[in-house]
Amino acid sequence: MSRAPLRPLAHILKARARGENPDAIEAENRARRHEAMADKQRQRAEGRLLVLGLAFFCAFGLIGMRMGALASSVPEEPRASAVGNPIIGQRSDIVDRNGRILATNLQTHSLYAHPRDMIDPANAAKGLAEIFPELDEAELLKDFEGDRRFLWIRRQISPEQMQAVHDIGSPGLLFGPREMRLYPNGPIAAHILGGASYGREGVASAEVIGVAGVERQFDGFLRDPANEGAPLQLSLDLTVQAAAEQVLAGGMSIMNAKGATSVLMDVHTGEIISMVSLPDFDPNNRPRVQTTGDQSDSPLFNRAVQGVYELGSVFKIFTTAQAMELGLVNPDTLIDTQGPLTWGRFRIRDFRNYGPELSTTDVIVKSSNIGTARIAMQIGAERQRAFLGALGFLEPTPLEMVEAPTGKPLLPPNWSEISTMTISYGHGLSSSPVHLAAGYASLLNGGTRVEPTLLRRDAVEVGPRVVSEAVSARSREMLRQVVVRGTASFGEVPGYEVGGKTGTADKPRAAGGGYYEDKVISTFATVFPANDPQYVLIVTLDEPSENSGDEPRRTAGWTAVPVAAEMIRRTAPLLGLRPQVDTPQQVGVTLTSN
Amino acid sequence: MRGLFYVLTALAVMGLAFWAYQENYKTQSAIAEVRSLHGEIGAAHERLSMLRAEWAYLNRPDRLADLADLNFDRLGLLPLMPDAFGAVDQIIYPLPPILPITNPIELSFDQLSQMENDL
Numbered sequence: 001m002s003r004a005p006l007r008p009l010a011h012i013l014k015a016r017a018r019g020e021n022p023d024a025i026e027a028e029n030r031a032r033r034h035e036a037m038a039d040k041q042r043q044r045a046e047g048r049l050l051v052l053g054l055a056f057f058c059a060f061g062l063i064g065m066r067m068g069a070l071a072s073s074v075p076e077e078p079r080a081s082a083v084g085n086p087i088i089g090q091r092s093d094i095v096d097r098n099g100r101i102l103a104t105n106l107q108t109h110s111l112y113a114h115p116r117d118m119i120d121p122a123n124a125a126k127g128l129a130e131i132f133p134e135l136d137e138a139e140l141l142k143d144f145e146g147d148r149r150f151l152w153i154r155r156q157i158s159p160e161q162m163q164a165v166h167d168i169g170s171p172g173l174l175f176g177p178r179e180m181r182l183y184p185n186g187p188i189a190a191h192i193l194g195g196a197s198y199g200r201e202g203v204a205s206a207e208v209i210g211v212a213g214v215e216r217q218f219d220g221f222l223r224d225p226a227n228e229g230a231p232l233q234l235s236l237d238l239t240v241q242a243a244a245e246q247v248l249a250g251g252m253s254i255m256n257a258k259g260a261t262s263v264l265m266d267v268h269t270g271e272i273i274s275m276v277s278l279p280d281f282d283p284n285n286r287p288r289v290q291t292t293g294d295q296s297d298s299p300l301f302n303r304a305v306q307g308v309y310e311l312g313s314v315f316k317i318f319t320t321a322q323a324m325e326l327g328l329v330n331p332d333t334l335i336d337t338q339g340p341l342t343w344g345r346f347r348i349r350d351f352r353n354y355g356p357e358l359s360t361t362d363v364i365v366k367s368s369n370i371g372t373a374r375i376a377m378q379i380g381a382e383r384q385r386a387f388l389g390a391l392g393f394l395e396p397t398p399l400e401m402v403e404a405p406t407g408k409p410l411l412p413p414n415w416s417e418i419s420t421m422t423i424s425y426g427h428g429l430s431s432s433p434v435h436l437a438a439g440y441a442s443l444l445n446g447g448t449r450v451e452p453t454l455l456r457r458d459a460v461e462v463g464p465r466v467v468s469e470a471v472s473a474r475s476r477e478m479l480r481q482v483v484v485r486g487t488a489s490f491g492e493v494p495g496y497e498v499g500g501k502t503g504t505a506d507k508p509r510a511a512g513g514g515y516y517e518d519k520v521i522s523t524f525a526t527v528f529p530a531n532d533p534q535y536v537l538i539v540t541l542d543e544p545s546e547n548s549g550d551e552p553r554r555t556a557g558w559t560a561v562p563v564a565a566e567m568i569r570r571t572a573p574l575l576g577l578r579p580q581v582d583t584p585q586q587v588g589v590t591l592t593s594n
Numbered sequence: 595m596r597g598l599f600y601v602l603t604a605l606a607v608m609g610l611a612f613w614a615y616q617e618n619y620k621t622q623s624a625i626a627e628v629r630s631l632h633g634e635i636g637a638a639h640e641r642l643s644m645l646r647a648e649w650a651y652l653n654r655p656d657r658l659a660d661l662a663d664l665n666f667d668r669l670g671l672l673p674l675m676p677d678a679f680g681a682v683d684q685i686i687y688p689l690p691p692i693l694p695i696t697n698p699i700e701l702s703f704d705q706l707s708q709m710e711n712d713l
Contacts, residue, residue, distance in 0.1 A: 093643075093646075100650065100653075101646060101647070101649075101650035104643060104646060104647045104650065105643060105647075106643075106644065106647050107640055107643075107644065182647050182651075184647060184650035184651040184654055185650070185654045185655065185656075186654060186656060188654070188655060188656075229639075238655065239655065242655030242656070242659075243655075243673070246659075493676070494676065495676050496676070569675065569676060570673060570674075570675075572676065573674045573675060573676050573678060573679065574674055578679045579676040579677075579679055581681065
């Protein structure tokens with residue numbers, strides 16, 4: 001770049017010729033140059049400002065856009081790593097002891113409406129009423145045209161119904177995912193499983209909560225995500241449970257009973273293999289709780305756990321076992337059975353007169369109230385109470401169901417001598433069939449206490465001793481004699497050496513004041529096989545009456561016993577019990593010894 | 595010398611930036627893949643539980659009993675009863691395996707047809 005000279009010679013010479021000061025020219029030129037420099041610098045500065053401004057604009061614009069984007073989008077955690085397992089179903093399955101499903105989940109859809117978005121509410125209401133016959137078209141239309149913005153229509157719908165609703169084509173009808181609890185086996189084990197319903201509901205999902213039975217008891221476990229979908233394994237056997245329900249339902253109808261219940265328990269572990277209460281219900285469609293009348297008439301009532309009854313003569317074996325344990329009697333001791341036995345204003349009678357005296361075994365075999373009461377008088381109230389307490393008859397069963405605490409035994413307010421006498425043959429103390437099953441199991445398994453449970457137990461934990469091994473074996477022998485030659489002769493099942501005790505108790509009047517003449521609770525408590533106890537079965541029929549003869553027969557020997565025998569015949573093979581066959585002497589083999 | 599050092603440093607920064615950028619993208623895509631796999635696993639679980647529920651429903655004892663009744667002519671299935679158990683001595687001994695022929699007798703075709711005629 002060539003710079004313009006500050007003192008150009010030509011101008012200087014001209015100026016000198018004119019007699020002017022040449023310095024003025026230099027000053028002027030210098031001023032011009034400075035001006036040009038200033039102009040240039042200003043331009044540059046302006047350019048820089050522009051670039052800086054643009055940069056700031058871009059930066060602010062970027063930040064603004066990012067903020068706008070963050071504000072308008074759905075918040076999301078920044079993910080630096082992938083998290084553990086995806087959600088495996090909301091609620092764990094419930095399975096039986098062999099892993100067969102008793103309760104599981106099914107993915108369905110719920111249907112809800114946004115009436116504001118509807119174009120043709122009349123058509124939508126008409127279409128919905130056609131798909132779901134229980135909906136009322138006029139009511140739907142009123143809701144759709146009112147000022148509601150949101151409306152549940154159905155909690156769960158099937159895929160076919162969903163397609164049909166799609167075909168209505170209304171933009172205001174929307175679907176949400178919904179998990180549904182399914183009991184694939186229908187009413188089988190309904191009382192144990194209980195049922196489920198929805199807790200907090202949202203459009204995107206709904207909480208499934210248990211309302212009764214093990215579903216409620218183990219609600220926390222079933223919903224705990226830490227289990228990663230591990231199922232809850234019960235002690236039930238689905239096949240046995242189904243067979244027991246079938247047999248019991250048949251027996252209940254043949255015996256014209258109002259209700260029936262059975263409990264099949266493992267003698268050594270206390271696991272409940274099957275527990276039936278009839279009438280039952282379908283847990284997929286659980287009926288409403290009855291608000292009027294007797295709760296025990298509702299199908300929801302679990303007779304095996306909640307039903308506390310005076311179970312009658314089945315208690316006699318506890319009395320004789322305790323007397324044998326205390327050394328007061330042995331199976332052959334003769335007991336005075338001369339009747340009637342009077343105590344104050346009470347009279348204790350037998351079903352028929354059994355003569356002046358019977359051996360202890362025969363007291364059980366013939367079911368003598370007088371004989372048992374006399375033995376109980378020797379035992380005394382204190383010791384009887386302690387013994388029944390050791391067998392678990394004084395508190396509700398520890399069964400893992402929410403209903404279990406309601407099955408509280410009814411004890412006499414004052415455990416007097418007469419209470420001792422009546423309790424010895426099963427009157428004056430009400431307990432549930434599960435109590436009885438646990439009591440029989442504790443007494444007959446060799447004499448150690450078992451606690452009933454609904455959960456599968458692999459390790460057998462031997463409980464505290466209740467009676468000695470010998471007393472347990474003698475009690476089993478007595479019960480075996482009841483079937484062989486006593487009141488339970490219909491209870492014989494070839495190959496299974498059934499031992500058991502019948503009990504027929506008059507039902508107390510609901511209003512109080514004595515007992516019904518023609519309404520009984522008949523019970524058969526059995527253990528099989530008696531020589532190697534494996535299972536205890538309790539069958540109880542409510543108000544049975546066997547009408548094949550001239551007059552109705554209501555005693556347990558005619559009603560509960562045949563049902564129980566059939567149940568053993570059906571279930572024992574399913575439990576893998578081989579019938580014990582008397583092997584004939586092998587031909588041609590002679591046993592010799594030197 | 596100093597200029598070279600600056601150039602190298604700048605190049606190193608650019609290279610590292612490029613590497614970090616790439617790693618970041620790889621991580622993001624891996625996470626996205628894991629997420630989609632989780633989605634697939636979830637869907638598979640859902641399908642599995644649906645199939646299990648269906649299996650349990652089709653195998654419910656009531657239905658099996660009905661099917662056994664319907665097909666009684668063909669299958670003859672009865673409830674398991676105590677007499678279904680047998681003793682070990684009711685089972686026949688397995689037939690002894692046929693011993694291999696160690697001394698075969700040679701038969702010519704003529705002899706064979708001769709024997710057949712005799713028979």
